[in-house]
Amino acid sequence: MEQLTKEQKDQIRQQCIFCQIIDGKVAAKKVYEDEKVVALLDINPANPGHILLLPKDHIAIMPQMDDSLIGYMAVIAKRLSQSILRALHAQGTTIFIANGTAAGQRAPHFMMHIIPRMEDDNIGLKPEMKKQSEEEIAQVHAALFPAIKKVLGKAIEPATKPKKELEIRKETKNAGRTVQTPGAQVTNPKLDAITDLLTKK
Amino acid sequence: MTCDICERIKSKKGLVYLSEKVAVFIPEEAVTRGHIVVAPIGHYPILESVPEETIKEMFIIANKVGIAVFEGLGAQGTNFLIQNGTAAGQEYPHVMLNVIPRKENDGIDMLWTPKQMTEEEMSTIELQLKEQMKEGGEQKPAETRESEKKDGAKKENEKKEDYRLKSLIRIP
Numbered sequence: 284m285e286q287l288t289k290e291q292k293d294q295i296r297q298q299c300i301f302c303q304i305i306d307g308k309v310a311a312k313k314v315y316e317d318e319k320v321v322a323l324l325d326i327n328p329a330n331p332g333h334i335l336l337l338p339k340d341h342i343a344i345m346p347q348m349d350d351s352l353i354g355y356m357a358v359i360a361k362r363l364s365q366s367i368l369r370a371l372h373a374q375g376t377t378i379f380i381a382n383g384t385a386a387g388q389r390a391p392h393f394m395m396h397i398i399p400r401m402e403d404d405n406i407g408l409k410p411e412m413k414k415q416s417e418e419e420i421a422q423v424h425a426a427l428f429p430a431i432k433k434v435l436g437k438a439i440e441p442a443t444k445p446k447k448e449l450e451i452r453k454e455t456k457n458a459g460r461t462v463q464t465p466g467a468q469v470t471n472p473k474l475d476a477i478t479d480l481l482t483k484k
Numbered sequence: 485m486t487c488d489i490c491e492r493i494k495s496k497k498g499l500v501y502l503s504e505k506v507a508v509f510i511p512e513e514a515v516t517r518g519h520i521v522v523a524p525i526g527h528y529p530i531l532e533s534v535p536e537e538t539i540k541e542m543f544i545i546a547n548k549v550g551i552a553v554f555e556g557l558g559a560q561g562t563n564f565l566i567q568n569g570t571a572a573g574q575e576y577p578h579v580m581l582n583v584i585p586r587k588e589n590d591g592i593d594m595l596w597t598p599k600q601m602t603e604e605e606m607s608t609i610e611l612q613l614k615e616q617m618k619e620g621g622e623q624k625p626a627e628t629r630e631s632e633k634k635d636g637a638k639k640e641n642e643k644k645e646d647y648r649l650k651s652l653i654r655i656p
Binding site: 438 | 496497498499500501502508510511512513514515517518520531532534536539540541542543544545547548549550551552553554555556557558559560561562563564565566567568569570571572573574581584586587588590592593594595596597598599601605606607609610612613614615616617
C-alpha cells in the first residue's frame with residue numbers, strides 16, 4: 284500500500300470512530316488494553332458480553348495486517364474467549380470476522396468479534412451448510428491450488444482433476460454495493476475502498 | 485473413539501496445505517463455494533485447549549488462505565468463523581477456523597439482531613471481564629504449565645476444566 288503522510292494518517296484517525304475510542308476521545312467500556320490492541324464491549328451486542336478486539340493502528344482489513352500482529356490478536360482472542368466462559372458462564376463462544384462489505388463489515392477498522400453463546404440463544408451465526416460433491420471439492424481445489432501456492436509458498440495438488448472448471452462469476456465493479464441482510468442496510472462510501480482493496484489483483 | 489476431522493486430515497481428501505501444526509482442507513459441507521477449513525493437526529476439541537503457538541499459526545495461515553480466496557475464486561469479502569462449543573454450533577469435537585468466501589447479495593445471513601442493554605448491565609459485565617482478564621484470561625502461571633507436563637497432573641487439570649468441555653460431551 285502507498286505510504287500516507289502523517290497528516291493523512293491523522294485525518295483517517297479523526298474520521299474513524301474506533302480510532303477515536305482507542306485514542307480516548309470517545310468513551311467505551313474497555314475490558315482489555317495493551318500497547319498493540321484494545322478489547323471493548325460492543326454497544327450493539329449479539330449477546331451480553333459481546334467483545335470487539337481491535338488493533339490500535341488503523342487497519343481496515345485483515346489482509347493488511349502483518350503476521351505477528353495477527354498471531355498476537357489470535358492469542359488475545361483466545362484469552363478473551365476463556366474469560367467469557369469463566370466470568371460470564373457462557374456455554375460457548377463464537378469468534379467472527381468480516382472482511383469487506385460483502386461479508387457484512389460495517390466499520391472501516393479491522394475487528395474480531397468474540398461473542399458469548401448459550402444453548403438455544405437463537406442469535407444466528409450458525410450458517411447453513413450444504414453438502415459438496417467430490418467433483419465440487421475437486422473444482423474448488425483446482426481453482427485454489429495456484430493461489431494457495433502463491434501466498435503460502437507451497438500447496439497440495441488435487442488428487443483428481445475436476446471434469447469441469449469452476450465457474451467464477453465476475454461481478455461488475457459497482458454491482459450492488461449495498462449489503463442486503465436482514466437488519467442491516469449498509470451504504471458507506473468509506474467502505475468502498477475496502478471492497479476495492481479486497482478485490483484488486 | 486476416532487475423530488472425523490483427524491481422519492479427514494489423515495485421508496488427505498481435499499487437503500490443500502499442511503504444515504507441522506496446521507492443516508487446510510476443503511470440507512464436505514460448505515456455507516459457500518470455496519469454503520475452507522483451517523484446523524490444528526493435533527486433536528484439540530475446543531479453542532481453549534489449543535496451544536498459543538498453534539492458534540497463532542492457524543490465524544496467520546487463514547489470513548493467507550483468505551487472500552488466496554480473493555485471487556483464486558474472485559470473492560468480494562471473507563468471513564472467518566470459529567464455533568466454539570455446541571452452543572455456538574460446533575458439530576465436531578475438533579477446533580476449526582472456517583474461511584468463508586462472500587459475494588455481494590449472496591444470500592448468506594451472518595448478521596445478528598443487536599440486543600438492548602442498560603448502562604448498568606454493561607458496566608457489570610465490563611468489570612467481570614476486566615477482572616477475569618487480569619486472572620484467568622491471562623497466560624497460566626509458569627508453575628501450572630510445569631505441572632501440565634507431568635501426565636498425572638495433566639489429567640487432574642483436565643478434570644478441572646470439565647465445565648468447559650461439558651457442552652461438547654453431547655456431541656454423538
